Amino acid sequence: MSVTAPLGFRAAGVTAGLKSSGRPDLALVVNDGPDHVVAGVFTSNRVVAAPVVWSRTVVGDGVARAVVLNSGGANACTGPEGFGDTHRTAEHVGEVLGVSAGDVVVCSTGLIGERLDMPALLGGVDAAAAALGADGGEAAATAIMTTDTVTKQVLVQRPLGPAGATSTDDGISWIVGGMAKGAGMLAPGLATMLCVLTTDAVVTAEDADAALRAATAVTLDRVDSDGCMSTNDTVVLLASGASGVPVGAEELTEAVTAACASLARQLVADAEGATHDIAVTVRGATNEDAAVAVARAVTRSNLFKAAVFGNDPNWGRVLAAVGTVPADVAPFEADAVDVAINGVTVCRGGGVGEDRSRVDLAAAREVRVEVDLHAGAAEATVWTNDLTHDYVHENSAYST
Amino acid sequence: MSVTAPLGFRAAGVTAGLKSSGRPDLALVVNDGPDHVVAGVFTSNRVVAAPVVWSRTVVGDGVARAVVLNSGGANACTGPEGFGDTHRTAEHVGEVLGVSAGDVVVCSTGLIGERLDMPALLGGVDAAAAALGADGGEAAATAIMTTDTVTKQVLVQRPLGPAGATSTDDGISWIVGGMAKGAGMLAPGLATMLCVLTTDAVVTAEDADAALRAATAVTLDRVDSDGCMSTNDTVVLLASGASGVPVGAEELTEAVTAACASLARQLVADAEGATHDIAVTVRGATNEDAAVAVARAVTRSNLFKAAVFGNDPNWGRVLAAVGTVPADVAPFEADAVDVAINGVTVCRGGGVGEDRSRVDLAAAREVRVEVDLHAGAAEATVWTNDLTHDYVHENSAYST
Known part of the structure; x- marks a missing residue:
């Protein structure tokens, strides 16, 4: 599993002391090559954290050596001083690893508007560098958690084809691994998260960028837990080329999409306080954007989400x-719309359909809402969660 | 107070039996003239209840004699049969009052997707007609309540000018009265509500329409309790001309705006489960629409609203x-934005400002958030509430 599953990567997760809880809070992922391809997508929020400003530049040339990630502080809205902290973090990682600071992606997550404890963070970088290993993926995934209750990791393996080249002995041709964090402020563009994907495929920077954009657009961009967009969202794909297997754009996109879809589903499953995961699928739309817009409107209805919490x-x-x-x-025509909940068409033609008492929401965590607009052939699914007492509690009792 | 304060109006509120609670659920407001001017604004939701479809037509010619309102059922998403129920309600009111059904505005509020109990409703119309009185405003305001805990009523009096014509002996020239209901699904366009305004001023239908649109745009349209838009929102202004005082467009707009502002504030103060009323004022915007858009983004942030509930x-x-x-x-530039909460500028230039511990949110129900974009001279205020356990409870434990 995780970011160290593909060949050419080492990782570590340590306790730097940024979190008052004393839990692990600093992760390092290193691409040992031979290639050092990188692609990144970032929050579309106009208020962006210092590490996002920095990392956008780092990935701009398609080359990166390492990603350093901290929880315990978002380093957002911290002004020029905050940007200086990010810069210094990248320089320190660069020194320790013997690479250029300009090839170090930085990600932060935690409370907005507070400076990071830099001595603690830099000490954590030293500890993480010392702990780097090909089995460090799990520790790295743990160190980036905030209100997450479980780690989110993924492994997509591509078997050897009939005439497949390989660098491994186990019938695996190439791999995409990944880790993510995020449980609140989960909404696009990009679900609020940090996410690192790794692959040992041999790919170009252009293909990596295209694959990552295509993959996130239909997966992580379609998670909308609470309608709130973060300042720190970062998804990075690192490619080491260590498998020796050249992979084309289509194949890469397919595998990265599968990895992102899994991570997105894991994020929804661990969203703050949620008791239900809700898939809103809109069919019969004139085009995909229309389907997404309608699905998003439903996933952002507090009233509907509270009703699902009440199994209504x-x-x-x-x-x-x-x-x-x-x-x-x-x-679309309002009086043409059908709505099915868990397969029961409770609304038909904009009016009363089958008996709503036939829908049993209490039976499972997953709820499927299907809206048919009867206006076209396009469809899309957006995931959200119910609105619960625990969501309110987690987001009122603690500053995050 | 209320809709019967101006001359020329009678009202009643009775128990028709639509609510399982046995509380009053049917209100009737009659304009005895001599004028029968009406203006109306309605939900901008594309899914509209039958009474909205009906009443849009009724107000189209600027003439109406009465408004009948029921709680205990929204008559939304009820198909042609539901529209037939609305039509029949108007016809019955018309018969009982001796006026045309086409001059009867119909409003409904309650659960979506269920037919109304028409025998009960029509019996309620008979009882309300029999109970009509110039002191019936309070009873009418009570009968339209759903999850409201208090009635919402308003009285705006205009004194006699130095040479003012008058029809009263108390120094009052003309009056705007009003009532409203709404505690959830409180979001524009139009806050989810039913609202009836009355005036004894002598006004044209054109001036009434213009005044109502201008007034709601800056008051009821700027209440956004939970981001959820209803299918039944209706705001109606009836003018009887009974004061004999001709009133111009500007004067009328001012008084109607004052009445709507008061009702909007009352709606926020009684929003489901809320412990704080939050006024988000955005200043320094390039234009008013920009200011409203930014304010609305803040008022729809579940995370911010939950933080306010936690006095954070x-x-x-x-x-x-x-x-x-x-x-x-x-x-606007993200690094130019200031944010003050209850007068303390906790964010300055997009970064840390004064110590946030200086803000005491627990001290009062009202919270003032001021955002200065430093990009222009326009400003706007949108009202919302905090996101609380009780909001989740009210909207998960009961179907509404």
Whole structure:
């Protein structure tokens, strides 16, 4: 599993002392090559944390050697001093690893508006560098957790083809591994998260960038737990080429998408306080953007999400949310819309359908909402969670 | 107070039996003239309840005689049968009052997707007609409540000018009265509500329409308790002309705006489960629309609203919400933004400002958030509430 599954990567996770809880809070992922390809996508929030400003530049030339990630502080809204802290972190990692600071991606997560404890952080970098290993993926995934209750990791293996080249003896041709964190402020663009993907495939920087953008657009961008967009979202793909297997754009996109889809689903499953994961699928839209817009309107309805928490298949709240989407964004007739919840079509033609009492939401964590607009052939799914007492508690009792 | 304060109006509120609680659930407001001017604004949701479809037509010619309102059922998403129920309600009111059904505005509120108990409702109309009186405003305001805990009523009096014409002996020239309901699904366009305003001023239908649109745009449209838009929102202004005082567009707009502002504030103060009312004022915007867009982004941040519930002046969550507004909608530089909470500038220039511990949110129900974009001279205020355990409870434990 995780970021060290592909050949050519080492990782570590240590306790630098940034978290008052004393839990692990600093992770380092190193790409030992032979290639050092990188691609990155970042939050679309206009208020961006210092590490995002820094890392956008780092990935710009398609080359990176390492990613350093800390929890226990977002280093967002910290001004020029905060940017200086990020710069210094990258320089220190560069010195310790013997690489250029300009090839070090920096990610931070935690409370906005507070400076990082730099002596602790730099000490953590030293400790992490000393602990680097090909089995360090699990520790790295643990060190980036904030309100996450479990680590999120993924492994996508591609078997040898009939005539496949290989660098391994186990029938595996190449691998995509990954880790992510994120449990709140989970909304696009990009679900609020830090995510590092690694692969030992031989790929170009252009293909890596295209694959990552295509993959996140239909996976991590379609997780909307609480409608709140973060200042720190970063998804990075590192490619070492260590398998010796050249992989084309299509193959790479497919594998990276599978990895991102798994991580996205894991994020939803661990969202703050949630008792239900809700997949809102919109069908019959005129185009995919329209389907996404309608699905997003439903996933952002506090009333609908609270109803799901109460195991109430309240399709009226679904329809009320669907109706808020402007006609120029998603053409449809309100009296044509069907809504099915867990397979029961509780709303047909914009009115009462099958008996809502046939829907048993208490039986499972996963809830499937299917909206058919009957206006076209496009569809899309957006994932969210229910709105619960525990969500309110976690986000009112603690500053994050 | 209320809708019967101006001359020329009678009202009643009775128990028709639509609510399982046995509480009053049917209100009737009658304009006895001599004028029968009406203006109305309605939800911008594309999924609209039958009474909205009906009432849009009724107000189209600027003439209405009465408004009948029921709680205990929204008559939304009920198909052609539901529209038939609304039509029949208007016809019955018309018969009982001796007016045309086409001059009867119908409003409904309650659960979406269920048919109304028409025998009960029509019996309620008979009882309300029999109970009509110039002192019936309070009873009418009570009968339209759903999850409201108190009635919302308003009275705006305009004194006699030095040479003012008058129809009363108390120094009052003309009056705007009003009532409203709404505690959840409180978001524009229009805060989810039913609202009836009355005036005894002599006004044209054109001036009434213009005044109502201008007034709601800056008051009821700027309440956003939970980001959820209803299917039934209706605001109606009835003018009887009974004061004999001709009132111009400007004067009327001013008084109607004052009445709507009061009702909007009352709605926020009674929002489901709220412990804080939050006024988000955005200054320094390039134009008013930009200011509203930024304010709305903050008022829709579940994370910020949960923080306020926890009495945590979490300006990072404010800034994260501000940053989600696209640059073409609201031009500003992220590192120029100031945020003050209850007068303490906790964020200055996009970074740390005064000590957040100086903000005491526990001291009062009202919280003032001021965002200065430093990009222009326009400003706007949007009201919301905190996100609380009780909001989740009210909207998960009961179908509404």
